[in-house]
Amino acid sequence: MAAALAWQQLFAPPVRAQSPDAPDWLASGEVFTLGVASGEVQPSSVVIWTRLAPRPLRADGGMPAAAVPVRWTVARDARFERIVASGEVRATPEAAHSVHVDVTGLLPGQTYHYRFEAGGQTSPVGRTRTAPAAESQPTRMRVALASCQHYEAGYFTVHREIAAADVDLVVFVGDYIYTTEVPSYNRVRRHPHRFPDRHERHTLADYRIHHASYKLDADLRACHAAHPWLLTWDDNEVVNDYTGDHDADMDDDDVQAFLAVRAAAYRAYFEHLPISPSRAPNGPRMLMQARYDWGRLATFWTVDTRQHRDPSPCRRLTQQLFNGKLLRDCPELAEPARQMLGAAQESWLGWELASSMAAWKFVVQSTQVSPGTLRAPFGRVVYGDGWDAFPGARERLMQAIAQPRVPDVVCLGGDVHRHVAAQLRLHPEDLTSPVLASEIVATSVSSKGLSEVVTSWIKSGNPDMLHARADQRGYVVLDVTPSHIDVEFRGTPHPVRPDARLRTQARYRIDRGIPGPRRA
Ligand code: FE
Numbered sequence: 001m002a003a004a005l006a007w008q009q010l011f012a013p014p015v016r017a018q019s020p021d022a023p024d025w026l027a028s029g030e031v032f033t034l035g036v037a038s039g040e041v042q043p044s045s046v047v048i049w050t051r052l053a054p055r056p057l058r059a060d061g062g063m064p065a066a067a068v069p070v071r072w073t074v075a076r077d078a079r080f081e082r083i084v085a086s087g088e089v090r091a092t093p094e095a096a097h098s099v100h101v102d103v104t105g106l107l108p109g110q111t112y113h114y115r116f117e118a119g120g121q122t123s124p125v126g127r128t129r130t131a132p133a134a135e136s137q138p139t140r141m142r143v144a145l146a147s148c149q150h151y152e153a154g155y156f157t158v159h160r161e162i163a164a165a166d167v168d169l170v171v172f173v174g175d176y177i178y179t180t181e182v183p184s185y186n187r188v189r190r191h192p193h194r195f196p197d198r199h200e201r202h203t204l205a206d207y208r209i210h211h212a213s214y215k216l217d218a219d220l221r222a223c224h225a226a227h228p229w230l231l232t233w234d235d236n237e238v239v240n241d242y243t244g245d246h247d248a249d250m251d252d253d254d255v256q257a258f259l260a261v262r263a264a265a266y267r268a269y270f271e272h273l274p275i276s277p278s279r280a281p282n283g284p285r286m287l288m289q290a291r292y293d294w295g296r297l298a299t300f301w302t303v304d305t306r307q308h309r310d311p312s313p314c315r316r317l318t319q320q321l322f323n324g325k326l327l328r329d330c331p332e333l334a335e336p337a338r339q340m341l342g343a344a345q346e347s348w349l350g351w352e353l354a355s356s357m358a359a360w361k362f363v364v365q366s367t368q369v370s371p372g373t374l375r376a377p378f379g380r381v382v383y384g385d386g387w388d389a390f391p392g393a394r395e396r397l398m399q400a401i402a403q404p405r406v407p408d409v410v411c412l413g414g415d416v417h418r419h420v421a422a423q424l425r426l427h428p429e430d431l432t433s434p435v436l437a438s439e440i441v442a443t444s445v446s447s448k449g450l451s452e453v454v455t456s457w458i459k460s461g462n463p464d465m466l467h468a469r470a471d472q473r474g475y476v477v478l479d480v481t482p483s484h485i486d487v488e489f490r491g492t493p494h495p496v497r498p499d500a501r502l503r504t505q506a507r508y509r510i511d512r513g514i515p516g517p518r519r520a
């Protein structure tokens, strides 16, 4: 016995001294706390994402200041018996140990499973799918449309339902995080990390921790793991109501200071979402506009309404009501040159629409395109943060659909925290102007909406809003076929409870060749 013990000790590997940081992250528990995600669906490729963060509420995520290898694997089956692609990448501290892999060489129209390995641990398994072949004629696709998930305003039960739903794609149109706090009387839970106040300078660390804290929600992680997502952003990914180079609450001459905040916000956004590495931000700039084809059945253009937007008009306080949200007596509204998309993106979208051969053309942007103004006794009151405050830019978008006549355009949006089905006209306020396209807006996942009184007041003054309900949180299912789209508005009362059940609030149908939704 003694001899055997001595022999074992002789040949046993020496106990290695712990270096100050390197093995720490391996010993600190779960590494894949933020889950996995996929997006950027193409016929032969898809982007898969994860981030190593054993301590997600720390600025460094609990990772060493060194690159670590991450192995990724893609298989046809969930048990990884039929592996079709794999490789190794380095997760670096500069990228917060996030990993974005553009997996190529895949087959069109297929479901795949993927996972990551690092530090001897294996991530949860994600499921994704490639787009159908370019010239194929799919007979059906299903899309879940969602936006606006204030963590403090309600639970992400919507994501739990979408995760279990039979959909091909999740389209998320902005307000993925909120840096604001919900007043205590409306709050159902607190941000795991308190974001600094508006007057403090927001840093990259602030945005990283905040994004990570959102990903600690199990329902959100489940929804990412279950389906590929297409994304565009709105304002709250940076700060509430920002436009282009301007923070509405900052001094005008402090553009450089705001651009530093925007750069931090864009970088953290990229680090936490399944976005192509080719679109990684460069300082305060990031390319959001992109195109995704689903065979000949549908094309989705993700459009950026924030980065290139001109400042909101009539910022002098005498013309503003409710802290700048609402405008009245604003002559600047009539100035046609003011931009929502920026000139370059506007002409890109116009050209894309005019040359598209897709049966359905989805313009994926952040807010409501159709008018939602209030008719007050003292005149029209306009929401200063949406398309109503940019009527010239909206008319140019409608012009791009009208001339040459582009059929079967559907604008998808969010931001206004209400379900909306609307028809879009060349001249939006003129009921004699022809209806050109359809609009579907998803209510918020959790963020509070306007009261029913105000919503019905808005609806009564805007007959093109065929459906408008702000009392429920939810999402929209679009069942897309070559002949029609079935639209199902799902909802549950505000605030969303953890055990909430969603119900169908309304159904609409959009027929091919007939612009505008109709009640089904
Ligand atoms: Fe929102």
Ligand code: CA
Pocket: 175, 234, 235, 236, 415
């Ligand atoms: Ca918004």
